[in-house]
Structures are given as C-alpha cells and as structure tokens.
Amino acid sequence: MTSSNEEISKPKSGGLTLLFDADDTLWENNIYFERAIAAFISYLDHRVHSPEEVREHLNLCERATIAAHGYGLKSFRRSLVDCFEQLSDEPITPEKHGRIIAFTEAIAAQEIELLPGVEETLRELCRRHTLILVTKGNVEEQTDKLQRSGLRPYFSGVEVLAEKNPAAYAALLEKHQLDRSKTWMTGNSPRSDINPALAVGMNAIFIPHDFTWVLEHEVVDQPGAGQELLELSTIRELLSRF
Numbered sequence: 019m020t021s022s023n024e025e026i027s028k029p030k031s032g033g034l035t036l037l038f039d040a041d042d043t044l045w046e047n048n049i050y051f052e053r054a055i056a057a058f059i060s061y062l063d064h065r066v067h068s069p070e071e072v073r074e075h076l077n078l079c080e081r082a083t084i085a086a087h088g089y090g091l092k093s094f095r096r097s098l099v100d101c102f103e104q105l106s107d108e109p110i111t112p113e114k115h116g117r118i119i120a121f122t123e124a125i126a127a128q129e130i131e132l133l134p135g136v137e138e139t140l141r142e143l144c145r146r147h148t149l150i151l152v153t154k155g156n157v158e159e160q161t162d163k164l165q166r167s168g169l170r171p172y173f174s175g176v177e178v179l180a181e182k183n184p185a186a187y188a189a190l191l192e193k194h195q196l197d198r199s200k201t202w203m204t205g206n207s208p209r210s211d212i213n214p215a216l217a218v219g220m221n222a223i224f225i226p227h228d229f230t231w232v233l234e235h236e237v238v239d240q241p242g243a244g245q246e247l248l249e250l251s252t253i254r255e256l257l258s259r260f
C-alpha cells in the first residue's frame with residue numbers, strides 16, 4: 019500500500035469514519051477515457067474488426083497492462099499502443115504513435131469537474147465525521163487531481179492504493195485503527211469500492227455512475243449480518259443519513 023500522506027485521523031463528534039472513492043464518485047473521470055477510446059477507434063478505422071471488436075480487444079490489452087504496470091495514464095497509453103499494434107498489419111509509425119499519445123494527453127489536460135453536490139456535502143460531513151479519501155492508481159496523478167479539485171482540506175487522510183481489494187482495505191483499517199462497524203466506504207465501483215469493503219466487515223454506500231468503467235463492473239454483494247449497504251442516487255443524500 020502506498021500513501022501520499024501519513025496523517026492518522028482523529029475521531030470527531032459523529033464518531034464515524036467515511037471513506038470516499040474519488041474517480042466517478044467525487045469527480046468525472048471515465049467519460050474522458052471513453053472519449054479518448056472513441057477517438058482511437060475511429061482513428062484506427064479497422065477494415066476487418068468492428069468498433070465493438072476493437073473495444074473488446076482494448077479491454078484485454080488494458081487488463082494485461084494493469085496487471086503488469088498498474089493503473090494510470092501511462093498504462094492506458096501503453097494499452098492503446100499495444101491494441102493498435104496487435105490489430106494492425108504493420109508496425110506503428112512515429113506519426114501514428116504521436117496521434118495515439120495525443121488522445122491520452124487530452125485526458126491529462128482535462129479540468130476537474132466535480133459531480134453535483136460534492137463540495138457542499140463534504141464540507142458539511144467533515145464537521146461531523148472523519149473523512150478519508152481512498153483511491154487507486156498512480157500516486158502522482160491522483161494527488162494532482164485531488165489538489166486541483168479543491169477538496170483536499172475536507173479529508174483527514176489520503177490513501178492512493180495500487181489495488182482496492184480486501185487485503186488493501188484490511189490494511190487500511192489497521193493503519194488508521196478503525197472500528198469496521200463504524201466505517202463506511204462510499205463509491206461507484208462494485209468491484210473496487212463496495213464488495214471488498216463489505217468483505218472486510220465495513221459498511222458501504224454505493225452511488226452508481228452512468229459511465230462506470232467496464233473493468234469495474236461486478237454484481238454488488240449482499241452485506242453480512244450487522245453490516246449495512248446503502249444505494250444512493252446522489253452524494254447529497256448522505257447529509258440526511260450521516
């Protein structure tokens with residue numbers, strides 16, 4: 019587990035610890051990747067494979083890249099180049115390589131767009147409870163997005179994990195000395211936010227996003243005895259519950 023911040027949070031009056039995912043929970047993220055992928059597929063303009071087939075192949079490339087190199091823009095760029103080379107008959111030219119890089123640079127240049135209600139909800143919740151940001155990906159990229167979002171002051175701690183699996187959540191409980199029954203994980207991804215948090219005994223709040231990344235799709239598990247799972251349509255609904 020990597021962390022951009024070594025603060026250990028102190029309890030607040032509400033007594034709960036609320037963990038928040040970032041991408042597609044606090045701010046838009048996947049839509050920029052989808053735009054880049056659409057541009058890539060249209061640029062590739064494959065004579066044999068349909069756009070759906072190219073997309074399927076890109077998903078395979080992304081799984082392989084992430085397993086070897088982790089999440090982040092560099093991995094995404096590598097996946098696009100791999101996909102291009104594997105589906106093309108000829109090796110990639112510098113000109114084509116440059117075009118592919120440009121698709122990913124558009125993502126890096128993107129302004130942070132907070133999802134509706136995020137700023138006021140966190141501002142209020144951080145007075146009542148301890149908030150910790152729990153994201154995965156490249157430490158530098160995620161930390162930079164958090165700084166640019168303006169949301170950093172609302173969090174007592176920030177964790178950028180290589181993967182959000184049960185072992186990572188268990189380590190987080192240990193590190194922050196959290197009571198799992200008083201800890202809630204909020205996020206848009208069943209695979210990374212909800213199921214692994216439930217697996218280690220936390221409560222969870224699922225806020226679906228219409229454009230959640232296909233690699234994050236999974237059926238939401240049922241909570242165990244004594245655990246709670248809420249499904250909300252917007253983050254604002256947290257204010258009446260917490």
Ligand SMILES: [Mg+2]
Nearest residue numbers: 039041042043
């Ligand atoms: Mg997310």
